[in-house]
Amino acid sequence: MLLFSFCFIFNSMARKKWIQEAIKKPGAFTEWCKRQGYEGATKECIEKGKRSSNPTTRRRAVLAETLRKLSKKRKKG
Numbered sequence: 001m002l003l004f005s006f007c008f009i010f011n012s013m014a015r016k017k018w019i020q021e022a023i024k025k026p027g028a029f030t031e032w033c034k035r036q037g038y039e040g041a042t043k044e045c046i047e048k049g050k051r052s053s054n055p056t057t058r059r060r061a062v063l064a065e066t067l068r069k070l071s072k073k074r075k076k077g
Contacts, residue, residue, distance in 0.1 A: 019070070022063060029060035 033045035041064045049061025 019067070029057070029064050032057060032060070 030041045038045040
């Protein structure tokens with residue numbers, strides 16, 4: 001019983017912070033956007049990043065898009 005309650009508490013804590021594990025290098029995509037001439041991770045930069053030939057840049061662009069959606073959902077409710 002004690003093991004079950006510990007696992008339940010641990011899993012609920014881990015679920016709250018799941019997105020932190022997806023961000024390996026914070027700010028890397030924003031820096032890429034600035035090198036491309038944008039002021040930051042704008043919508044246009046995210047679209048350009050999604051069309052990039054570099055798979056890492058594509059993944060970072062998709063992650064930036066996902067984080068924007070999560071941010072908008074949190075602000076609504």
